[in-house]
Amino acid sequence: MKRKNLSKAECPVARSLDVIGDWWSLLIIRDVLDGINRFSALQKNLGIARSMLTTRLQDLVDHGVLETAPASDGTAYQEYVLTEMGHGLFPVIVALRQWGEDNLYQPDEQHSVLVETQTGEPVTRLELRSRENRVLEWRDTTIRKVSSDLKP
Structure with missing residues (x-):
């Protein structure tokens, strides 16, 4: 089933979901916020297929949420870094975290x-x-x- 394009929707929620609405994208953003910047590290941490990660990263770069940069350690690798737009998603990630803490854990269950x-x-x-x-x-x-x- 082809996904509906919401990029011209009147609703800001719909337009936002058009860019970051799949759960892989939000988990990638979470990990980059946590300092996981390299493709291999993202793939290992998320347990995501290479092709899926490649597609999601390219979509986030194309929409201006992430950009690529030379590796901070001077190696030949590239890293994914959040743009200003990407950093603006921090409160969204925090809101999802707090909702999850409130609704998806038992009172005595440990979590980050x-x-x-x-x-x-x-x-x-x-x-x-x-x-x-x-x-x-x-x-x-x-x-x-x-x-x-x-x-x-």
Whole structure:
């Protein structure tokens, strides 16, 4: 089945998923955020087929999420590094992590923990806030559709 192209969708969520919506892409971004930058290291860590990894990496490069750079150790290898757009996905990865911690683990089950580098302390929960700095829940927001903005 051919995947639907969402690159021209009015919805920002749909356009985002068009670029990073498959789980391999998000896991690649997670690993690059964790400092895994070389093809072989990504393949080993993810357990992904070479052809699938090649395709996903090229898609992420083509969309401007990743770029290639000479290896930082001066060898002939190349590394994959996040662009500014790619670094903007950090809160998305953190949100998925926190959702998983809340919903997919038993209370006594161990898992990795995101900590602040400087202090070693776990990071605080992500919160959506209003301009007045109030914490917002899903019921406190609504989507203003494009079609409703264009009424005469």
